[in-house]
Amino acid sequence: MERSSGILLPIFSLPSLHGIGTLGQAARDFIDFLGKAGQRWWQILPVGPTSVGDSPYQSLSAFAGNPYFIDLDELATRGLLTKSEIASLPFGDDPARVDYALLYKNRFILLEKAFERGWEQDKTAVETFSGENEDWLPDYALYMAVKKHFGMSSWQDWPEEAIRLHKPDAVAHYRKKLERDVRFYTYLQFLFYQQWDALKEYAKSRQIGIIGDLPIYVSLDSADVWADPENFQLDECNRPREVSGVPPDGFSEDGQLWSNPLYDYEAMAQDGYRWWLRRIRGAMKLYDIIRIDHFRGFESYWAVPYGAETARNGRWIKGPGMELVALLRDAFPNLSYIAEDLGYPSREVRELLAASGFPGMKLLEFSFSVTDENPGLPHTFAKNSVCYIGTHDNPPVMGWKESGDPAEIILAKEYANIHSDADFARGILRIGMGSPSELFIAQLQDWLELGNESRINRPGTSTGNWLWRSTPGALSDRLAEDIARMTKLYGRSKNNGSSQSETYKEDLSQ
Numbered sequence: 001m002e003r004s005s006g007i008l009l010p011i012f013s014l015p016s017l018h019g020i021g022t023l024g025q026a027a028r029d030f031i032d033f034l035g036k037a038g039q040r041w042w043q044i045l046p047v048g049p050t051s052v053g054d055s056p057y058q059s060l061s062a063f064a065g066n067p068y069f070i071d072l073d074e075l076a077t078r079g080l081l082t083k084s085e086i087a088s089l090p091f092g093d094d095p096a097r098v099d100y101a102l103l104y105k106n107r108f109i110l111l112e113k114a115f116e117r118g119w120e121q122d123k124t125a126v127e128t129f130s131g132e133n134e135d136w137l138p139d140y141a142l143y144m145a146v147k148k149h150f151g152m153s154s155w156q157d158w159p160e161e162a163i164r165l166h167k168p169d170a171v172a173h174y175r176k177k178l179e180r181d182v183r184f185y186t187y188l189q190f191l192f193y194q195q196w197d198a199l200k201e202y203a204k205s206r207q208i209g210i211i212g213d214l215p216i217y218v219s220l221d222s223a224d225v226w227a228d229p230e231n232f233q234l235d236e237c238n239r240p241r242e243v244s245g246v247p248p249d250g251f252s253e254d255g256q257l258w259s260n261p262l263y264d265y266e267a268m269a270q271d272g273y274r275w276w277l278r279r280i281r282g283a284m285k286l287y288d289i290i291r292i293d294h295f296r297g298f299e300s301y302w303a304v305p306y307g308a309e310t311a312r313n314g315r316w317i318k319g320p321g322m323e324l325v326a327l328l329r330d331a332f333p334n335l336s337y338i339a340e341d342l343g344y345p346s347r348e349v350r351e352l353l354a355a356s357g358f359p360g361m362k363l364l365e366f367s368f369s370v371t372d373e374n375p376g377l378p379h380t381f382a383k384n385s386v387c388y389i390g391t392h393d394n395p396p397v398m399g400w401k402e403s404g405d406p407a408e409i410i411l412a413k414e415y416a417n418i419h420s421d422a423d424f425a426r427g428i429l430r431i432g433m434g435s436p437s438e439l440f441i442a443q444l445q446d447w448l449e450l451g452n453e454s455r456i457n458r459p460g461t462s463t464g465n466w467l468w469r470s471t472p473g474a475l476s477d478r479l480a481e482d483i484a485r486m487t488k489l490y491g492r493s494k495n496n497g498s499s500q501s502e503t504y505k506e507d508l509s510q
Helices: 025-036 072-077 083-087 100-118 123-132 137-149 168-177 179-205 223-227 265-270 274-284 322-331 347-356 397-403 406-416 421-434 444-448 477-489 500-508
Strands: 004-008 041-043 209-214 242-246 256-261 289-292 300-305 315-318 336-339 360-363 385-388 439-443
Touching: 004 444, 025 041, 025 179, 025 477, 041 439, 072 083, 072 100, 083 100, 100 179, 123 137, 123 179, 137 168, 137 179, 137 223, 168 179, 179 209, 209 274, 265 274, 274 289, 274 322, 322 347, 336 347, 336 360, 397 421, 397 444, 406 421, 421 439, 421 444, 421 477, 439 444, 444 477
Parallel strands: 004 041, 004 439, 041 209, 209 289, 289 336, 360 385, 385 439
Antiparallel strands: 242 256, 242 300, 300 315
C-alpha cells in the first residue's frame, strides 16, 4: 500500500431526496469530490440488508446487498418507476437523518413496482446473475420469502419446524409455494449488484478505491446461519449455545453483548474453511481492500452464555489463529486487508497481526492518554498501519474535543501546537496526515468540523445509531481544495513526485 489517504462515509450517509444514501448520482458526486480532494480511498461500512436495529453489522446476509441502497432515480431512468410514483411516498422530513421506519414502510412498495415491470425484460440477465451467485443467492432469496411469509419474524421463531431446520423437503415445498417472492428478492439483488458494479467501475475510472468492512460475525437472524447451521455452535434445535460479545471496556461497564452465533471452527476446518473462502470471494466483488472487523477474534473470542442479559459473564476461547488468517491471505494474493486490532491487546494478538503482515489500526483519539512515557503518540505509529482520528464507533474530532478526557485534549493540543479551538479539527487532521502510517482515514464529519450530533454509532446502545446523513451542498470546491492542499503537503496525494518543500512552494505560488 502506498502512502495515501481517504475518507470514511457510509453509503446511507450520502445525501438523497429519498430518505437514505444510495448507489446513484450522489455516490458518483462523492467519488468526484474525493478525486478533487486528492484522496485515493473511500471507506464505507458493511452494505448488507439490515434488520431490527438497523445496524450494518447485523445483516440478514453476509453476501447480499441492502435494497435500501438501490437508487430510485436510476430505476426511473430505466422505465421501471415513474417520478410521480417516487414523489408520492414520504421518506422523512429531516435531510440529516435516516427515518428507517418510513423506509421499511414505503421503499418496498416502489421496489415491488420495479420488479413487476422489470422481471420479464431482465429475465435472461437475472438468470446469468443467479448462476454466477448460486452459492448464496437461492438460499438468501428463499430465506427472505419465507421470512416475509411468517411476518418477517426471525427464522428461529418460524412455526414450522421443517423449514426452520432447513429440511430438504420443506425447502423444495416453500421454494415452489413462494416462487413469486423468491423471484422478487432475487431481482432486488440483481438490481443492487447492477448498480454497484457500475459505481465501482466509475470509482476505478477516477482512481478511487473502495475499502469495505467485513464484520467478523454474521447475524443469528440471517440466511447464512439458517442455510448452513453446521458452521456455527448450535444445539440440536439450531439454538446457540453461546454468543458473541466483548467484556467490559471503556465503551460499556457491562461489556458489549453482540449476540451473534459463534463459529464452529473445528467443523469449518474439516472442509478447509470453505465458507470463509466463499465469503472473501464475495466481498472481493464489492471492495478493493477489506477491513476485517474485530480481527482479534481470530486469536481468541469472547463467548457469552446464550440468554445472558450482559456480556459480563463470558469467557475467552482460542480461535483458529494463523491457520485461517494465512489461508485467507494466501488464497487471494492480490487482495489487501486491514486488521481492526483495537481493544484487549495481548501478546498473542500482536504476534498474530505481525505474522499476518496486515496493517493494524491506530486511532488518534486513543493516542493521547496522559502518562510519563506514552508509546502511542502518533510519531511512533508503524509505517505498516492505518491511522484514523476515530472510526464510526467514535465521536468525530469536534465531538471528541467536547466530550473527551480534558487532559488528553490538552496533550493533543500541545502535540499539534493548537492555540485556538477554531484550529482544533485542522490541527488533529494534520497530525493524521503527517503520521508515519501508510494510510490515513478521516471521517467526513472531521473535515466538516461537525460535533457529536453527527456521530454514527455509540457502542453499547441500541437506539439513535446509523442515522447521520450529509446534506446537499456540504461538499464544496473550497473544502476539496483545502483537503487536496493538506494531502499534497504531507505526501499522500496521487502525484507524490515532488518533495514536501517543493509542494509547499508550488502551492504558495498559486
